């Protein structure tokens with residue numbers, strides 16, 4: 073065993089001379105995440121038990137809301153008693169956020185920022201995240217590059233709604249980071265362009281990998297299939313945010329010569345399960361991110377499902393102390409097995425669920441990706457839930473749930489928001505409803521196109 077004396081350690085975490093602390097931290101985090109994933113089941117269980125106990129102690133100390141909710145855990149709180157706790161719904165989490173705001177966090181967790189999401193439920197939520205939790209989320213995705221053996225020196229591309237608008241520019245380029253062995257990353261705000269423009273851009277940039285939503289990918293594959301020149305250098309397509317079907321995997325292989333590597337996540341926790349790097353079958357297993365979240369799969373009586381049996385997913389985030397998320401039900405279903413066929417010792421998810429987002433079809437026939445973010449809704453009215461249903465090529469029904477009647481000025485602001493985010497060519501019927509009806513057993517979606 074090697075031991076390091078005090079005299080050989082640098083002050084702080086900075087590596088001497090050139091490497092900034094944030095990059096050193098990234099290297100350390102990535103290695104630790106991978107070490108835990110590749111470690112023994114005992115090592116993972118011990119890590120999770122300690123992280124869970126710390127989280128619960130913190131939440132009890134600073135939050136009356138959580139103190140009452142976590143009482144059943146006893147003292148000291150033990151992960152083994154997790155199933156004694158009630159399931160956390162999105163509505164309940166929203167109540168905690170509205171009542172208590174951001175929970176105070178230790179100085180080591182850094183600054184706290186506000187985030188918002190509609191998730192797959194169509195219920196807008198404002199929550200809070202500290203720098204530490206944000207770092208852990210980001211570094212799990214970076215560790216995923218290593219897991220999947222990506223050569224980061226090659227150009228990468230990302231199509232999403234996240235980048236700030238970049239009018240007049242086809243993408244935002246993040247410079248290469250040679251200390252990390254990284255080449256350039258081209259990020260593009262996909263909803264700023266048509267499907268065809270995005271497909272043309274992808275072929276022009278011709279990256280080694282691209283991160284994209286399954287719905288946008290499917291639309292671009294239509295373009296390539298109908299004769300548009302496809303990119304030639306792609307080896308991996310990184311998906312996030314909706315269902316990846318076996319058919320989509322097959323089309324991606326056939327039309328792009330690349331394999332899909334899917335990531336399952338939620339905004340409140342970050343990555344929850346990441347596709348096994350050794351499984352590129354049409355129905356792959358997903359390694360649970362044991363260093364970021366604890367997952368349970370339960371039946372309708374909240375009893376644990378047998379391995380391989382599909383049930384409700386309950387998730388607990390280990391690093392999110394500003395807005396804790398414990399036994400959270402976001403409405404998704406999956407099955408879990410205790411280990412992966414590849415030899416990894418941690419649990420894996422199979423039969424991953426369907427998630428949100430559809431393409432709206434414009435009267436011109438072009439399909440368009442639509443996303444109205446929680447913060448956009450909340451900027452115009454105190455919307456609690458929302459759903460858009462396209463009923464004809466020109467007509468979209470917008471159902472909204474609010475605690476009080478929508479004022480005339482807010483109604484106008486909602487229409488203006490929809491014309492901007494969905495399109496000026498549609499007729500919108502805004503209807504305030506007591507609740508948004510979902511057929512029994514159906515998956516709730518916030519954008520549905522029936523044409």
Ligand SMILES: [Zn+2]
Nearest residue numbers: 348412414416
């Ligand atoms: Zn595996």
